[in-house]
Amino acid sequence: MKSVLSRLLMLVVLVALLLSACAPAATPAPTQAPEKPLRVAIVMPSSITDMAFSQGMYEAWVKVQQEMGGPSKLEIAYSENMFKVPDAAAAIRDYASQGYDIVIAHGSQYGTSLAQIAPEFPNTTFAWGTTTDTFADQGIKNVFAYNPAAEQGGYVLGTIAALMSKTGVLGVCGPVEAGDAKTYVDGFKYGAEQARPGVKVQVTYTGSFSDVSLMAAAAETHIAAGADMLTGSSQSVVGAIGVAKEKGAKWFGQQWDQTSLAPDIVVANQVYDYTGIIKDMIAKRKAGTLGGVAYTLTLENGGLTIKYNDRVPVPPEIKAKADEVIKGIIDGTIKPLP
Amino acid sequence: MNDLFTIPVILGIIYSGLRLATPYLYASIGEAFVQNSGVYNLGVDGIMLMGAFSGFYVGMKTGNLWWGLLAAMGVGLLMGLLMAVVSVTLKAEQGISGIGLYMFGLGLSSLLFKKTMTGVESISGFQPVRIPLLGNIPYLGDVLFNHNLLVYGAFLLVPLASFILYKTPFGLMIRAVGQNPQAADTLGINVDRIRYITVSLGGMLAGIAGASLSISLINLFQENMTSGMGFIAIALVYFGSWRPWGIMGGALLFSFVNALQLWLQVLGVNFPYDFAVMLPYAMTILALAISVRRAAMPDALGKPFERGEF
Numbered sequence: 001m002k003s004v005l006s007r008l009l010m011l012v013v014l015v016a017l018l019l020s021a022c023a024p025a026a027t028p029a030p031t032q033a034p035e036k037p038l039r040v041a042i043v044m045p046s047s048i049t050d051m052a053f054s055q056g057m058y059e060a061w062v063k064v065q066q067e068m069g070g071p072s073k074l075e076i077a078y079s080e081n082m083f084k085v086p087d088a089a090a091a092i093r094d095y096a097s098q099g100y101d102i103v104i105a106h107g108s109q110y111g112t113s114l115a116q117i118a119p120e121f122p123n124t125t126f127a128w129g130t131t132t133d134t135f136a137d138q139g140i141k142n143v144f145a146y147n148p149a150a151e152q153g154g155y156v157l158g159t160i161a162a163l164m165s166k167t168g169v170l171g172v173c174g175p176v177e178a179g180d181a182k183t184y185v186d187g188f189k190y191g192a193e194q195a196r197p198g199v200k201v202q203v204t205y206t207g208s209f210s211d212v213s214l215m216a217a218a219a220e221t222h223i224a225a226g227a228d229m230l231t232g233s234s235q236s237v238v239g240a241i242g243v244a245k246e247k248g249a250k251w252f253g254q255q256w257d258q259t260s261l262a263p264d265i266v267v268a269n270q271v272y273d274y275t276g277i278i279k280d281m282i283a284k285r286k287a288g289t290l291g292g293v294a295y296t297l298t299l300e301n302g303g304l305t306i307k308y309n310d311r312v313p314v315p316p317e318i319k320a321k322a323d324e325v326i327k328g329i330i331d332g333t334i335k336p337l338p
Numbered sequence: 339m340n341d342l343f344t345i346p347v348i349l350g351i352i353y354s355g356l357r358l359a360t361p362y363l364y365a366s367i368g369e370a371f372v373q374n375s376g377v378y379n380l381g382v383d384g385i386m387l388m389g390a391f392s393g394f395y396v397g398m399k400t401g402n403l404w405w406g407l408l409a410a411m412g413v414g415l416l417m418g419l420l421m422a423v424v425s426v427t428l429k430a431e432q433g434i435s436g437i438g439l440y441m442f443g444l445g446l447s448s449l450l451f452k453k454t455m456t457g458v459e460s461i462s463g464f465q466p467v468r469i470p471l472l473g474n475i476p477y478l479g480d481v482l483f484n485h486n487l488l489v490y491g492a493f494l495l496v497p498l499a500s501f502i503l504y505k506t507p508f509g510l511m512i513r514a515v516g517q518n519p520q521a522a523d524t525l526g527i528n529v530d531r532i533r534y535i536t537v538s539l540g541g542m543l544a545g546i547a548g549a550s551l552s553i554s555l556i557n558l559f560q561e562n563m564t565s566g567m568g569f570i571a572i573a574l575v576y577f578g579s580w581r582p583w584g585i586m587g588g589a590l591l592f593s594f595v596n597a598l599q600l601w602l603q604v605l606g607v608n609f610p611y612d613f614a615v616m617l618p619y620a621m622t623i624l625a626l627a628i629s630v631r632r633a634a635m636p637d638a639l640g641k642p643f644e645r646g647e648f
Contacts, residue, residue, distance in 0.1 A: 047448070047561050049455075049458060081561060083562075177611060202604045202605075203603065204611075205615065207611070207612070207615030207616075212560055213361070213556060213563075213564075216556050217354045217596065221600040225346075225350070225605070235560070238556075238558055238560055239556045239558075241460075242558055260457075
């Protein structure tokens, strides 16, 4: 009795572990191309379909893969939903020891683990974001850093939102006051206040990147307090977008084009485009540089783009103002943070 | 700070609080049936995720939310049944098998989501229904009596569950089995059968809890969208001393304080947001420390029943 029981238990636990660990698609089968493909692995905290942080990174690699000529040239492996740092650290180490050429630690929370792992694999290129720290001061030479200047697009979207708002109240649904979420929120608020003095920008943080339910309640609260233009950051904003749709408020997307979630209310999005830095990292690696560069995604270098939704027209004079602001940020006459 | 005590703010807190409390009520009351019969199921969060996915998927594919709800109930029931087989018939250690069930639900719901859908999509969920007469009460009508059916259902479940547990022979049997299964057995009560019923019922209600997120409150499915709500639901059962009304008190306290802290932030009250976010948990722990009556805990909680074993 006892042994049957423990075997069954083992089975249940094993099946559960397998299901939760192996859900990501398996790595592509090795190809017989004469040239060995470049192998990259991405470790990320949410899923590749999160409409935000992780999807942006994953799809950029897929795009580069297509440009390079498919899986025979560039092989992509990934581990998603690594919201627990020890799990992510184990995955990063695994990929490195399996001989992957480039391992992306896509989450600012993975930094301390990466600083321990990177020196053990001196021939592997690591990239860590969102941050500006390549650990060069610790003598580590094989880590690239990348950081979106999220405040730039935040400033632009804040300008548009402030000018379009009828109530003069904007609601910002923040997750955790850190990283690109914080700089985006700060830029949005500052841009709105510069474009329309007296505008009220309400900011909330839920303290979680994944609490969809509380994010929905935050959007409800903003709208009840008079906001008619909303924005937010992280994968949990899908909850807030649902509420905005139901109550008829407008939404400004961040990190990824969120138009498809609510085509009737999304006005514009700040989209992260990592393809430029990815190509540069690949080129640097081929030339023998394995790390040490801190990249910044900006409006100027095309790492950040503002994507409008044609179904929610922005009045031409407001769009002109937004273009002016983008130009100002690029040439440095406008500082997106106070 | 003066802005805080105005009528729109108070009404806003009530409205959001009732919605936030809804999934907790279904899951916690389900777990209360389970624990009153002497079993505890830590897999609630996993069942909620499966309920959320199946409710959303079936609702979207058939275009009928009621089929979605039924699917969530069915899937929840099956997962409850699985827990019952493991914990009642096979007498496995309940803590471990519950965690196994949680991971199973988390993994399977993510896998099914990936295999069947290309990304996060939203649907139109259950619409609010204004209750005649009561819904016309100035101010309160809007926030109390203008919700969708699953919100009403959660609050109607409280008196119903209380009635079943404390006023019916079936409820007496559940509690007898949870307090002293040996005595109940000698009186001819089939201990295993009662526990099968309660664990399955608890699973079914956890399934509805998940569906309340995906087809009535947030109206979409995202991987791990409960982000641990099922575990808070289990804590609320202890908080409420295994009684439905007490559980409702806990769920409302937690949800109202959560709604309040969002208003504190929206109104720009000079208060670090970290403390605001911590507030619901701190309040709940505090209330737990003051109010919980451990004497109310079912004596046989977590102990598999073996005939003639003393």
